[in-house]
Every structure is written in C-alpha cells, then in structure tokens.
Amino acid sequence: MDERQLRILRELGDLGSVSAVAEALHVTPSAISQQLRLLQRSIPVPLTERAGRRVVLTDAGHALAAAAIEVESALARARHAVADFAEQPAGVVSVAAFHSAASAFFPRLLHGLSGPEHPRLALADEDVAQDRFPALTRDHDLVLAHRLDHAPPWPRTVTSATLLREPLDVALPAGHPLAAEPVLSPRDVADQPWITVHDGFPLMATIEAIAASADRALDIVHRINEFTVVAEVVAAGGGVALMPRWTARPHPGIVLRPLSGVHARRRIDVLHRPERTARKAVRTVLAELRTTAARIQGRDTSAT
8 A cells, every 4th residue: 555545545535436536636537446446455355335326435444544644644744854854954964075175175164164053064085086986975965076077977876066177287396497487298297207196096097198298108106195195295306296276285395387288177076966955954065065166266266
C-alpha cells in the first residue's frame, strides 16, 4: 500500500462513490478503481463491496480508512519537519577543499559566517586527483575542486559552478636572473630544474604543455603538492614551479612571473549533489563562497 491508495480509500469512505472520488481528485474513475485493486492485493480481507451500483467500504475498509487519517497526519508532520529543517539558517554545513583553496577560502568563510545566526562550518582538507573530487560530494555538502579549462567537465551526477579562473605563474627565487623579466616563455624556463605536483593532478597538463611548446622534456627534480612547501623549496634554490596567482600565500623569497605561449590557468569550482542546496544553510555558504572568490580575485585584478 502507499499514501495515494490510502487517501483514495479515505475519500471513498467520505464521499461514498468512485465517481465522486475521481471528481475530487481530478482523475478518471478507472484510475481510482485501479488503485483500489492494487491496494486490495496487499490486504487479506475485502476492503470494498457493491451496494447497488456503488462501491462502498466494508468494515475492514472503514478501519483502514481511519488508520489512513493517522498516516496522512504523520506524513504531514514529517513534511513540515523536513521543510523546517531545510529553511533553518543555521545548522552544520560541511565543506571540503584542496589545500591552496582551503588556505584561501576557509579563513574568510569562518570570518564571514561567524555568529549564531549563521551556519556552523565543518571544514576538511581533501587534496585528491581530479577524477576523485566528485566522489567527495557523497560525504560533504560542498567541495572545492580544481581543474584546467580544457580538462574534461565534471560528471552530470554533480552540480558545479566556477568560483575562480586563476592564472598559473612561474615561481622563481627572488634573485634568479629570470626574475627581472616581466613575462616568461616556455623556452625561457624549459632548461630549469622543475618542482611539480604528482601525476594525476591538473597542473601536470600545463607542465606537459610547457615541455611541448619548448620542444624538450623538463627536468623534474621534486614532486610536491602543497604550495607552501613548494614556495619554500623554490626560495631555497631547489628549482622553479608553477604556482597559482591568487590562492597561494605570498613568500618574500620568491617572485611570480606570467607565462606566455601556453594556456596557464586553472578553474576553482564548487561541486555538490543537487539535493544539498535544498537546505538554506548550504545555500548561504555557497553564496559566501562566491563573495569570497570575488574578494580573492579583487586583490590582484591588475595582474590578470
């Protein structure tokens, strides 16, 4: 039995005929009769009987119709409870992000959503290969993920929106001869020792594009995913690297220079399962992420 069938039974008890129920529910009498037959299959005793040309409830039918009132009341209370929960401005919202996005977004989120009237944040760092970001939406309300502009789109099972299209610059030690150049080409940097991310992470596609443009293999000497560590290694003379312009922390020992000749830009996207934004608290955090992204980009619009 289901809710619709129980309602039909209840209406039959109140209105007294299949045709009256059909008119009240804006369906055909045959549709009402079909639902009554389906309901009867799950009940071991007759629920209806003929009274002349009309179909009426038996005693068992009246008993189930009375129970249907309680069922409808309970379901109504459940719907109201869900609606109330969905519209609560507070409540816990879980946000996961890869490391550089977490460093840039998390402090601003905590500041922008402070106070008891705002959602409570549950923050997590998740630095995974690009194809594993969608799976994180199973455990988190919102997921900050990165991919290159020309990379495959996210699967349709998740909803995505781009927060930032962030340039990727070449990071050099402050005293490096190339630091005096305003813009660098792939040939300028192809003979340098390189610090890159691990295979499977989006930035490797840009590294490969640099090598292809310069027509030579790059000398990759270190593989480090965390940009704060990359900055320290670059400053210590360990090589050059690609670093995001806006979300990586500034370091006094390195300089960033734009790269020409290749498409050096990444997207920072927010992913979520479509049903998550039914909650007002999640929508509030999503709006704050967009505001935060605009502020992050606004610090350095002259550099784009």
